[in-house]
Every structure is written in structure tokens, then in C-alpha cells.
Amino acid sequence: MLKDWNSSLFREGFKASAPSLFGMAAWGMVVGVAMIKAGLSLPQALGMTLLVFAGSAQLAALPLIVANAPIWVIFATALIVNLRFLIMSALIAPRFAHLSWMRRTLYGFLTGDISVPLFMQRFPQMWQNEAEERDQVLYLKGLILPNWFVWQAGSILGILAGSQVPMHWGLGFAGTLAILCILLPLMRNRPGFIGVLVAGVVAVAAHAMPYKLGLLLAVLIGMAVAMWVEEHFEPVTGTESTTQGANHE
Amino acid sequence: MSDIEIWMVIILLTAATVIDRSAFWVIGHHINLPKRVQEALRYAPSCALAAIVVPDFFISDNQIITSLHNPKLIAGIAAGVFYLWKKDMLLTIVFGMGIFTLVRLYF
Numbered sequence: 001m002l003k004d005w006n007s008s009l010f011r012e013g014f015k016a017s018a019p020s021l022f023g024m025a026a027w028g029m030v031v032g033v034a035m036i037k038a039g040l041s042l043p044q045a046l047g048m049t050l051l052v053f054a055g056s057a058q059l060a061a062l063p064l065i066v067a068n069a070p071i072w073v074i075f076a077t078a079l080i081v082n083l084r085f086l087i088m089s090a091l092i093a094p095r096f097a098h099l100s101w102m103r104r105t106l107y108g109f110l111t112g113d114i115s116v117p118l119f120m121q122r123f124p125q126m127w128q129n130e131a132e133e134r135d136q137v138l139y140l141k142g143l144i145l146p147n148w149f150v151w152q153a154g155s156i157l158g159i160l161a162g163s164q165v166p167m168h169w170g171l172g173f174a175g176t177l178a179i180l181c182i183l184l185p186l187m188r189n190r191p192g193f194i195g196v197l198v199a200g201v202v203a204v205a206a207h208a209m210p211y212k213l214g215l216l217l218a219v220l221i222g223m224a225v226a227m228w229v230e231e232h233f234e235p236v237t238g239t240e241s242t243t244q245g246a247n248h249e
Numbered sequence: 250m251s252d253i254e255i256w257m258v259i260i261l262l263t264a265a266t267v268i269d270r271s272a273f274w275v276i277g278h279h280i281n282l283p284k285r286v287q288e289a290l291r292y293a294p295s296c297a298l299a300a301i302v303v304p305d306f307f308i309s310d311n312q313i314i315t316s317l318h319n320p321k322l323i324a325g326i327a328a329g330v331f332y333l334w335k336k337d338m339l340l341t342i343v344f345g346m347g348i349f350t351l352v353r354l355y356f
Contacts, residue, residue, distance in 0.1 A: 019338035044255050051263040054270075056301065061262055065250055075261040082269035084297040089273040090282060091290045097278040108274030109267055113301065117294040170349060173321060176305045177328050177345040179298050181338040184329060186295035199296035200303030204313060207304050215300050222296030227289040 004142070009135045013142020016118050023178025024114070024147060025154035030172035031055045032158020033165045038062040042159065049155040053109070053148070057081045060212050073211075080211045084219050088116045095126060095136055110144040117182055118143055191234060195226025318356070324349035 004010040028049075035045040035058065052058055057078040064074045089108055096104055111119075119140055127133040158165060165171070187193040199222025206214030250258070273280075282290075306325040307313050317323060328345030335341065 019342070022339060023342055040255065041252070044252070044259065047256070048259050048262070051259055052266055054262070054266045057262060057265060061258065065255065065258060068250060071254065071258055071261065074258050075265060078262045078265035079269065082265055084293070084300070085266075085269045086273060087290065087293045088297060089270060090277060090287075091293055093274040093277045096274065101275055104274040105267070105271045108271030111270065113294075113298060117298065120291075120294065168353075170321070170346075170353065173305070173324070173349055174342050174346055176302045176321075176325070177342045178338060179302045180325065180329060180345075181332050181341050183295060183298040183302065184332055186298070192292060192295055195292045196295050196299040199299040203300040203304050204307045207308055207313075208311065214304075218300035219293060219296045222299060223289045223292045226292035226296070227285070230288075 004138060004145075007138045009138035010142035012122075013118075013139040014146050015142075016122065017114065017143045017147055020114050020178040020182065021146060021150040023175040025150045025157075026171045027055055027175030028151040028154030029158035029161075029165065030167070030175075031058055032155040032160075033162060033167065034059060034062055034158075036159055036162040037167075038066050040065075045159045046156065049152060049159065052078075053151070054078070054082055054112075055151075056215075077211045080213055080216055083216050085112070087219060087223075088113075092116050092119060095123070096140070098133070099137070107140065107144065110148050111140070112144075112147065114179065114182055115140070115143040115147060117186060121185070189234075191226040191230040194229050195222040198222045198225045320349050320352035320356070323352050 032045065032049060035048055040048065048058060060077050060081045061074050064077060089111065092111065093104070093108065096107060099107070119136075122139060123136050127136050183196065187196050199218040202221050203214055203218035206217050208214070209217070302325075306322045307315065307319070309319065309321070314322070324345050327348045328341050331344050332338070332341040
């Protein structure tokens with residue numbers, strides 16, 4: 001990582017994600033506190049944050065652990081809460097298909113909700129030569145490595161501070177606000193705007209569904225409606241992101 | 250749950266993260282997605298972010314609150330407008346948390 005720090009693309013990725021890191025730290029802290037409040041021991045909570053590294057799945061699993069739910073139910077819930085990553089990774093993973101499988105596993109594991117949109121905004125197109133390829137890998141690392149460190153720092157702080165952190169302060173809301181700031185620029189075109197609206201409404205309406213299926217349903221319906229709007233109401237100019245073969249340099 | 254059971258849960262949750270986050274990175278190049286699906290995927294990140302934050306604005310303790318007695322909704326709207334004006338994420342987070350705290354304490 002020290003070597004990467006000298007590259008301007010790594011630093012550019014870090015700078016692009018830097019403001020959101022405050023929100024992520026606060027969110028990590030809330031998840032850390034939640035683990036302790038759910039009755040996990042110190043080693044269990046540390047193990048969970050370092051190994052699982054998925055805030056929304058952890059928050060979904062904790063009440064199930066407290067309620068002594070069957071282990072497969074907890075697993076299924078986490079799998080479904082995280083399915084949005086599978087969908088998003090289909091967008092970003094092709095850029096890194098040439099790396100070793102260990103690197104792909106690691107980078108995939110570290111690439112979360114915020115890193116995918118930030119990456120796609122900076123690099124909407126597939127790389128065309130070795131220099132561009134290196135740039136995209138470094139930029140991704142600049143997004144995901146600091147994000148991991150900050151999340152873990154926040155989470156461990158939350159675990160250690162435990163019940164000292166006043167939950168009614170709503171610190172986790174800082175994470176929501178960070179995501180809001182990343183979301184708003186993605187709503188600039190009409191299909192994107194309507195997709196976000198629909199996904200939001202579905203997520204609220206379906207929030208009580210078992211296994212947190214509402215989250216997944218919201219993503220799928222939002223995507224489908226955005227696509228439908230694009231096909232029926234948009235003039236055929238927007239081939240920007242689909243012509244991945246075009247050389248744009 | 251016993252200590253062993255909780256560690257089993259932690260291992261399985263780790264597996265759930267790895268499967269969902271890394272599967273496509275590892276085997277995705279063997280899968281040929283239809284063009285329309287690839288195009289639809291461009292909207293996946295924004296829809297996923299919306300599905301995460303919108304419920305946080307409207308739902309508190311499993312109740313949907315659309316009235317203005319909802320600090321997160323008011324702060325969320327204010328922060329959104331503020332961000333469109335200033336284009337500065339960190340300032341927006343600080344501003345939004347400020348509004349949230351004010352509304353929570355005084356309204």
C-alpha cells in the first residue's frame with residue numbers, strides 16, 4: 001500500500017472517497033456498538049467485524065442471533081442482504097478479470113456499496129491498454145483500501161466503547177448522508193432519477209419482508225424500471241456506457 | 250447461543266460476504282450476460298444506494314413515518330438540497346447531522 005500511495009491514481013481514488021470515509025467510520029462505529037449490545041463477547045465482535053466486513057448483513061444478523069434463530073436462517077438472511085453486491089459486481093468485475101483469482105477474490109471482497117459507483121463515475125469505460133489498466137486497478141485500490149481501514153477503525157472503536165456511545169445521537173445517520181451525496185449525482189438523467197425513486201419506494205414498502213428481501217426487490221425493480229424508461233422515453237443518443245469496445249482516448 | 254454457535258454464524262456470514270461480493274469477480278468471465286442485462290446493470294449501484302438510504306429516512310422502529318415529526322426525513326431533505334447547492338460531501342454530512350440533532354432535540 002505504501003508503494004501504491006506514490007501513484008497519483010491511488011491518491012485520486014483516496015481523495016474521491018475521503019469525505020465518505022467520515023460517514024463510513026461513524027457507521028462502522030454504530031455496527032461495533034450494536035454487536036456489543038447484542039451480547040457478543042469482545043473476541044466474537046472483533047472476529048465478526050474483521051471477517052464478515054458487511055455492515056448491513058451484520059445488523060440484519062444480530063437480532064436473529066439474539067433471538068436464537070436457526071443458523072441457516074441467519075446465513076440465508078446475510079446472503080440475501082448482500083445479493084446487491086453480486087448484482088453490482090457484474091458491472092465492475094469485468095475490468096479486473098485478468099488479475100489472479102486471489103486478487104479478484106480479495107478486491108471483490110473489499111468492494112462495497114460506495115466503491116462501485118465512485119469507480120464507475122471515474123472510469124465509465126473498459127480500459128484499452130496497459131497504462132489504462134494500471135490506472136483503473138490503482139484507482140480501485142485507492143477507493144477500497146482506505147475504506148476498509150476506516151470501517152474497521154470505526155467498528156473497533158465502537159466495540160471498545162460499547163455502551164459508552166449514546167445511540168440516540170444517531171451517529172449512523174452520517175453514513176446515510178454520505179451515501180445520499182453519492183446517490184444524488186447518479187440521478188441526473190431521467191432513467192436514473194426514476195430508477196432511484198422506484199427503488200426507494202419499493203424498499204420502504206417492502207421493508208418488513210422476511211430475509212430482508214425488500215432490499216433486493218427494490219434493486220431489481222428499480223433497475224428494470226430505469227431500463228424501461230431508457231428504452232421508451234430516451235432519444236437514442238445514450239450509448240456512452242454500452243459501447244465498451246470504442247476507443248475513447 | 251453458545252460461543253461455538255456464534256463462531257459458526259461468523260464463519261457463515263463471512264462465507265455470505267465472500268460469495269456475494271467475490272463470486273462474479275472469480276467466475277464472471279465465464280458468464281456471458283445478455284446485452285440488455287448489462288445495460289440494466291448500469292442502474293444497479295444507484296438503485297442499491299437508494300434501497301439502503303431511503304428506508305433510513307422514512308422508517309424508525311419498524312414504523313413508516315411520513316410526517317414532519319421525523320428528524321431523519323427533515324435532515325435528509327435539507328442535506329440533499331444543501332449538497333446540490335454546495336457540492337461538498339463532508340460539509341453536507343456536518344450540516345445534515347446538525348439539522349438532525351436540532352430537530353431531534355427541539356421539535
